[in-house]
Amino acid sequence: MTATRLPLHRRLREYGLDSVTLLLIPAVLFVLALFIYPFLYGLVLSFHPKAGGWLANYAKFFSEPFLYDTISITLVIAVPVTILNVLLSVPVALRVRLMRRQRLLTTILVIPITLGTVMVAEGLLTYLGPRGWLNRVLLEFGLADSPVRLVHNYWGVMLSLVITGFPFTFLLTLSYVTGIDPALEQAGAVLGARPRERFQRILLPLLAPGLAITLALAFVQAFTVFPSAILLGAPAGPTRVISIVAYQAAFEQYDYPLASAIAMLMAAVQLLVISALLAARTVLFRGPVSTGKG
Amino acid sequence: MAVVSRDFRELRLEQISRDFGQVHALRDVTLTVKRGEFVALLGPSGCGKSTALNCIAGLLQVTGGAIYLDDQRLDELGPEDRGFGMVFQNYALFPHMSVRRNVGFGLVTQRRPKAEVARRVDEALALVRLEAQGDRLPGQLSGGQQQRVAIARAIVVGPPLVLMDEPLSNLDAKLRLEMRAEIRRIHAMLGCSTIYVTHDQEEALSLADRILVMIEGQTRQIGTPEELYARPQSAEVAEFMGYRNLFPSSAETVDGGIAVIIGGARLLGTPIGVVGTQATVAIRPDDMRLTGGGPIAATVEIAEYHGRDFYAVARLEDGGELYFRSDQRVAAGEVVQLDAAPSRVLVYAA
Numbered sequence: 001m002t003a004t005r006l007p008l009h010r011r012l013r014e015y016g017l018d019s020v021t022l023l024l025i026p027a028v029l030f031v032l033a034l035f036i037y038p039f040l041y042g043l044v045l046s047f048h049p050k051a052g053g054w055l056a057n058y059a060k061f062f063s064e065p066f067l068y069d070t071i072s073i074t075l076v077i078a079v080p081v082t083i084l085n086v087l088l089s090v091p092v093a094l095r096v097r098l099m100r101r102q103r104l105l106t107t108i109l110v111i112p113i114t115l116g117t118v119m120v121a122e123g124l125l126t127y128l129g130p131r132g133w134l135n136r137v138l139l140e141f142g143l144a145d146s147p148v149r150l151v152h153n154y155w156g157v158m159l160s161l162v163i164t165g166f167p168f169t170f171l172l173t174l175s176y177v178t179g180i181d182p183a184l185e186q187a188g189a190v191l192g193a194r195p196r197e198r199f200q201r202i203l204l205p206l207l208a209p210g211l212a213i214t215l216a217l218a219f220v221q222a223f224t225v226f227p228s229a230i231l232l233g234a235p236a237g238p239t240r241v242i243s244i245v246a247y248q249a250a251f252e253q254y255d256y257p258l259a260s261a262i263a264m265l266m267a268a269v270q271l272l273v274i275s276a277l278l279a280a281r282t283v284l285f286r287g288p289v290s291t292g293k294g
Numbered sequence: 295m296a297v298v299s300r301d302f303r304e305l306r307l308e309q310i311s312r313d314f315g316q317v318h319a320l321r322d323v324t325l326t327v328k329r330g331e332f333v334a335l336l337g338p339s340g341c342g343k344s345t346a347l348n349c350i351a352g353l354l355q356v357t358g359g360a361i362y363l364d365d366q367r368l369d370e371l372g373p374e375d376r377g378f379g380m381v382f383q384n385y386a387l388f389p390h391m392s393v394r395r396n397v398g399f400g401l402v403t404q405r406r407p408k409a410e411v412a413r414r415v416d417e418a419l420a421l422v423r424l425e426a427q428g429d430r431l432p433g434q435l436s437g438g439q440q441q442r443v444a445i446a447r448a449i450v451v452g453p454p455l456v457l458m459d460e461p462l463s464n465l466d467a468k469l470r471l472e473m474r475a476e477i478r479r480i481h482a483m484l485g486c487s488t489i490y491v492t493h494d495q496e497e498a499l500s501l502a503d504r505i506l507v508m509i510e511g512q513t514r515q516i517g518t519p520e521e522l523y524a525r526p527q528s529a530e531v532a533e534f535m536g537y538r539n540l541f542p543s544s545a546e547t548v549d550g551g552i553a554v555i556i557g558g559a560r561l562l563g564t565p566i567g568v569v570g571t572q573a574t575v576a577i578r579p580d581d582m583r584l585t586g587g588g589p590i591a592a593t594v595e596i597a598e599y600h601g602r603d604f605y606a607v608a609r610l611e612d613g614g615e616l617y618f619r620s621d622q623r624v625a626a627g628e629v630v631q632l633d634a635a636p637s638r639v640l641v642y643a644a
Contacts, residue, residue, distance in 0.1 A: 181386065184386050190457075192403040194374055197403060201399075
């Protein structure tokens with residue numbers, strides 16, 4: 001022990017703890033109360049089924065095709081939507097980066113986010129329905145013999161998820177793309193690399209960490225689809241996504257433990273997919289990547 | 295893959311221009327760079343010198359004029375096909391690649407065999423004395439080392455022409471001097487033709503065989519460093535080349551030169567071009583001499599000690615400011631008498 005000990009608050013400051021740290025308390029309480037507690041509560045609840053042993057809810061889920069099929073149904077919607085949105089975002093972001101009226105275009109692209117899923121679904125029903133504008137035009141010009149079915153099925157949900165999800169992936173991708181110094185591409189060009197090679201050898205490796213995050217977030221968003229699966233899909237059949245059966249368990253059968261178990265399974269699937277994504281990124285693009293200095 | 299060969303006689307810029315909308319960033323610049331020559335494009339920031347360099351590299355299209363390498367027209371080719379080496383202001387090293395892969399980038403795009411890439415990368419790294427850092431990432435290097443990697447990456451493909459865009463501007467003063475010597479050494483060893491953009495007249499004077507002074511997108515003078523230093527052809531170029539003292543004056547042709555009036559004192563000068571009765575007089579601070587019987591009288595306002603000498607700002611009797619250097623001690627408030635040799639008093643038409 002040294003003779004002169006610093007007062008406690010001085011010692012705490014050495015570890016980055018001072019009175020400003022107290023400002024974190026509301027946020028911590030918020031997360032604990034609204035995220036951690038409900039999650040743990042649900043986890044515990046899922047092991048207390050209405051009938052049967054502690055794993056009965058999970059056993060029930062995996063024994064009934066009506067329930068376990070929802071995982072594959074949701075994946076069949078969420079995975080293509082996620083990939084499509086990110087694949088569309090990259091070229092658009094690369095182009096927008098070079099534009100002068102970037103603000104205007106970005107604003108237009110972001111509008112679907114502000115509208116909300118229900119509004120977009122309403123719009124799509126009007127435009128793409130059997131008596132909507134699109135089908136009237138197609139029929140009028142003889143491009144189709146009967147109305148093309150684009151709502152109340154897989155494609156309706158798909159389209160709505162692209163419309164509401166794209167702005168989100170685009171904005172994320174744009175921020176990653178603009179973080180890359182344009183001089184890097186110019187250097188590649190002067191060194192003889194054609195656009196394709198510049199993309200593969202310079203842009204893509206630098207974008208990879210950002211794209212992995214974008215894919216993960218976009219996937220979570222698409223996997224938890226609910227309103228558009230009901231409004232634009234066929235909630236009894238091909239778009240009976242996992243959130244619908246969770247909702248039915250909770251608010252139609254009043255079986256909260258089963259609903260909790262389904263929610264836990266949703267979380268597990270998302271976690272698996274995200275881990276796989278991040279692992280793939282590490283394998284494909286090794287080495288520390290920073291877009292700052294250089 | 296590169297279509298441009300290393301054996302060439304000269305690069306010609308024929309009246310190249312570049313407009314951005316209504317703005318003429320570059321107007322009718324004509325320049326011939328001989329093989330092995332080191333040419334500096336010198337000008338204040340925003341004068342169009344970087345635009346000129348980007349046009350030569352192919353990163354910008356010219357909106358007028360043509361670029362030739364001997365008889366081959368270059369301005370219609372993309373940057374990929376010109377085969378030039380370029381050193382960027384912020385180095386533009388690929389942050390995700392090791393030093394070796396950065397340097398080898400141009401060779402890999404040319405689909406060279408692996409063994410050849412490895413050998414030539416080794417040679418280039420040895421040339422810039424970075425053999426030990428080959429496996430590091432650019433972010434782990436110091437500014438000066440990053441600069442060396444950028445140079446190695448530009449020269450490894452054996453380009454006919456190396457373009458440098460203010461390569462030393464991000465370095466501190468000491469490193470800048472070191473890298474200047476390094477660039478000189480590499481140029482002497484490889485003999486590669488170089489176009490070097492800078493706003494620093496000292497850099498241009500010390501490195502270049504010839505200097506092109508560019509102001510407002512136009513060529514104002516092309517010449518050797520000696521010519522530009524001693525004989526700027528216009529008052530504008532003189533101002534940029536360090537002629538801090540610029541005075542409007544009447545002018546009168548007399549025996550042995552031209553007589554001008556500075557701060558009420560009559561001084562003999564050397565006319566540059568045809569000078570009428572109204573003139574602009576340009577004198578470097580270092581060409582002013584502190585002498586007892588000098589014709590110009592001025593009151594010292596600020597005197598800075600620069601180690602080897604003093605740099606002073608003085609007020610003339612007619613209110614004008616005069617800058618001079620002196621190896622004798624001067625102090626603020628002191629009244630001094632100054633003179634300048636007629637050959638160092640340049641007189642331009644106003």
